[in-house]
Amino acid sequence: MDIYSFGMILWELENVQVPFEIESPESVFKLLTKNKVRPLINKSTNRSLALLIRRCWQDNSEKRPSMLKVIDSLKLAEFN
Secondary structure (H helix, E strand, O other), X not given: OHHHHHHHHHHHHHHOOOOOOOXXXXXXXXXXXXXXXXXXXXXXXXHHHHHHHHHHOOOOHHHOOOHHHHHHHHHHXXXX
């Protein structure tokens, strides 16, 4: 869950907002767990960052990167 949450934090920093902020906590839980909804990633988001966020949000936690891989991705990413 930590890597998934880190992906959400990256999204929040990029968008300067809280995802699903108008929804109730119960509604957000259902959207994320049952419906597998994720916040939209803007087309203007840096490609490397968007890819990293999506990798952090994988449904299968075993497919999510480790924190070391996240750090490596951030070091190697070109943020223009």
